Amino acid sequence: MRQFPDLRNWFDISEYYEHNKCRTITLLWKDDLEEDDIQRFVVEFAKLICRLRCNGELIFEDNGEDLCYKFQQAIDNGVELEEEEKEYLAKYIFFDGIISQTKYNETKDYIESIDRDLFNGYFGEVLFYIIREQCLEDEKIMIEPSRPKTNSKQPGLDYVEIRKNEDDYYFIIGEIKTTDKTIGSYPDEIIDFLINRPVHLIHQEINAFKERTKYSGPEDLKNFISKMPIYFMSKNPTTHKRFAGVINYGRNSPPQQTVFQNFRTKCATHLYDSSECRRVKLIGIKGIQNIKERVLEVIWKNL
Structure with missing residues (x-):
């Protein structure tokens, strides 16, 4: 993002893998950094x-x-x-x-x-936007907010992103957490927030997408954005709607096997039952507080 150097200078970055029925990517701070x-x-x-x-x-x-x-x-x-x-x-x-x-x-x-505490959240959001630019799969169409909020405690969703795979567009609602210690209870907090998020917040982001494509952009994208409220509120879960949890944490080791184990069961009536719809990004930074x-x-x- 904005010419930030390759994250592989500092992180070992995994391929995507399935963990507790979630589509997962892990970035771990390298051990041998000078x-x-x-x-x-x-x-x-x-x-x-x-x-x-x-x-x-x-x-x-x-x-x-x-x-x-x-x-x-x-x-x-x-x-x-x-x-x-x-x-x-x-x-x-x-x-x-x-x-x-x-x-x-x-x-x-x-x-x-x-x-x-304010900077803690901001640091995590900036880091996610770098990762989004460099590491995440599928075509990245647009994201709101378009850059990290300067104040991490501003009301609103952390991000809503539109992407496109070989079949169609889809959107992701994401929550970002940053902790100096272990992952702890953050996975369940993320899940609970995504399930109970205020409905009006998603409409703010949808309106922002509409404004950005009002005078330009492909017609199929405009059509998808116009249907986002339907996909969001649908009682029949669809692959067009996906949830994502991002955790920056202070460890340089793989997360415990129990991380995000409740994601599938808690979201059963909210998401289509596919690991693609439950996305997890784990970023372990040794000495994150010092950084x-x-x-x-x-x-x-x-x-």
């Missing part, structure tokens, strides 16, 4: 966050240079930002979803006001 390798991931991730939040470019003044590019140069130790540039980036680009407004009102210090802290450090030491 410190320079890890730091490169941290730096590239921080620069990607900048590109996402600036939408690739940020002109700070008339006839001025691209502040998004300049900040990435600062991360690479190429330039020094001016004080007003630092303040602008801190206040308007990196505040939302990283800084606690309540804490900042008290401290007036950005670093002391970092909300690590997130280092990403935050790379960003804020330059601001």
Whole structure:
């Protein structure tokens, strides 16, 4: 996503396999990474966050240079930002979803006001979008939101994606969780959320798809989008609707055999009984808490 380096530099990535009747892919942090390798991931991730939040470019003044590019140069130790540039980036680009407004009102210090719980969710969502771009099967048509939400606690679904296989279009409703420890109870929490998700949220995403294809796009895609509410509400489960759980967790070992064992039974009346309709992505990162802290450090030491 947006020119992020190949994830295979840092992860061992499995082929798709069936686990507890789910279509599963696993990414595990490599054991033999050197410190320079890890730091490169941290730096590239921080620069990607900048590109996402600036939408690739940020002109700070008339006839001025691209502040998004300049900040990435600062991360690479190429330039020094001016004080007003630092303040602008801190206040308007990196505040939302990283800084606690309540804490900042008290401290007036950005670093002391970092909300690590907020950043935890954001980190996981950004990582998923990279994985989506590089690793996932079938043709990726479009996704809403089109980029990770800057604030992971904004109301709404984590993502709804339209893809196309050799037969037809289908859509995926996905939930992303990130934990510094083991997977724990997250699989069941994901399943429960997907089953009990507010109905109005899916219609927000469908309307966004309609808007994006209003003046362009193939007619068969427009027709599929118009039928998404029918597929979503249907009492007869269809392969057009699929659920996905994504978990970023702090282990560098395969997950337990019991992971997502309840997915099939809990979703029996909601999904067609095919592993294709129950998708699981497991991303194990050794020292994930440290990685997130280092990403935050790379960003804020330059601001």
